[in-house]
Amino acid sequence: MELAISVIVGFMILGALYAIHARDLLSAVIAGGIVGYGLVICFLLLKAPDLAIVQIVVETITLIIMVAVVLDSSREEAFTKPDSKGYVTAATAIVIMAVLFYFLVVSSASLDRLGEGELRMSQSYIEGAVEKTGSVNLVTGVLFDFRGYDTLGEATVLITAVLGVLTILRIKGKK
Amino acid sequence: MKGMTVVVKKTTQLIAGLVFLYGIYIIIHGHLTPGGGFAGGVILAGSFILLILAYGSDFLHLVREEAGTTLYENLAILVVLVLALSGLLLGTHVFFLNWAPKGVAGELISAGLLPLYNIFIGIEVAASILSIFLALVIFKEEITK
Structure with missing residues (x-):
């Protein structure tokens, strides 16, 4: 089951990455839907049907609203060239991610396995x-x-x- | 907002009632099966959103409906608050006390006040999501005018 959840979470990460980088906003919205529906399957695998029902309906409704909004607008993402300020922001984000990942690796040794802690x-x-x-x-x-x-x-x-x-x-x- | 083709309209006609009934089922059986007020309320709102998307916004006379949803929403949350306060007045004086008789576990009418909480939270969630959707639709209509 952990393997299945890992594969689904991998797909969710891919979908989120594509949603950030897609030029067409409609495909970005639909790729964002991968995250929501993948989460539904994760909830079902972790035996939480209550959450899965809420998540699948809310995801569908938000997807409908987002698609309606995108179809009304220009559908193309405005592209801006990154300036020096942008590079500083990106570097800060990478440093913070590295620090957080380091602490996650250190602390994960003392955590319970997923869904088994009491x-x-x-x-x-x-x-x-x-x-x-x-x-x-x-x-x-x-x-x-x-x-x-x-x-x-x-x-x-x-x-x-x-x-x-x-x-x-x-x-x-x-x- | 204009309606969709006749195929979508006919399919919606057949399905929307079933979706509405399923939402009511989820709410009423909230203390027995998975689901409850939040899930069922969103499904109820979904059936109305399906109707509005298929038939266009002229179908429901929108401005009046929006006033109705906000009224239901506020009344439902008020009833939940009164039910919670009733626990403060009766029994051992605890907020959210489940003072009603529990009944036999597993039957439809059991668990004291929990089904009532489920029903009114369901009305509140359905009305609030529907009024957000209607506000967006009305906003678009007023902007295009």
């Missing part, structure tokens, strides 16, 4: 969750009972996003 907290959630919440689906039990505050925060984030979009996109009110 925290004290999650263990106590799993044991007896059905009796405590009455919900057979453990994810719903955690979302609305143990971690109710988090869910309320997520809903508030959605409300705030809608408020922001409606405020920015309102033309009639501005006049």
Whole structure:
């Protein structure tokens, strides 16, 4: 399973790289979709169907919106020549990436294997969750009972996003 | 936004209702099977987005619909907040307390307040994603005028 996930993550990285460098914006958007749909398969392989359902629907809707936006615009990416400032930025990014990768390699020796670590907290959630919440689906039990505050925060984030979009996109009110 | 060809319109007519029912199924069975308020709400919004894309923006009389979605969204989050506060008033006075009787685990009506949370979070998510989409569509129509 780790091999399969590695292959899929490799495809996702390739898709993201192509999305950055594509000249045609439509193909860039569709290559960006590879990342989202690859993530769906990763979630399914890691036994998280709840996340996979949300991810596949949200990815489809955002892809539709992005394609509609790109078809309305010029479809070609504006090309700018990198100046000296750009080289400094690229060098800084490479240095930071190298440092982060070094720390990842050093610390990965002391990490648990993917998906096999057990925290004290999650263990106590799993044991007896059905009796405590009455919900057979453990994810719903955690979302609305143990971690109710988090869910309320997520809903508030959605409300705030809608408020922001409606405020920015309102033309009639501005006049 | 103009509608699409007659093939897309007919297929949408056949599919959109099924997608809507599937979203309701995901929401109502949120405490039994994978899924829940968030997943089901996005599927509900997806069925409406399918209709708008296929039939064009004249089909739903958009300005009025947008006001409706924001109203549903705010009411749904208000109901969730009231349900959470009801735990503060009853029982052992804990925010988000699941005070209703749990019932038999695995049945459709069980798990106390969790199905209610699922339903109202589902309405909220569907309404907010739909109103973002409608705001973009209306913005485009007003700009092209």
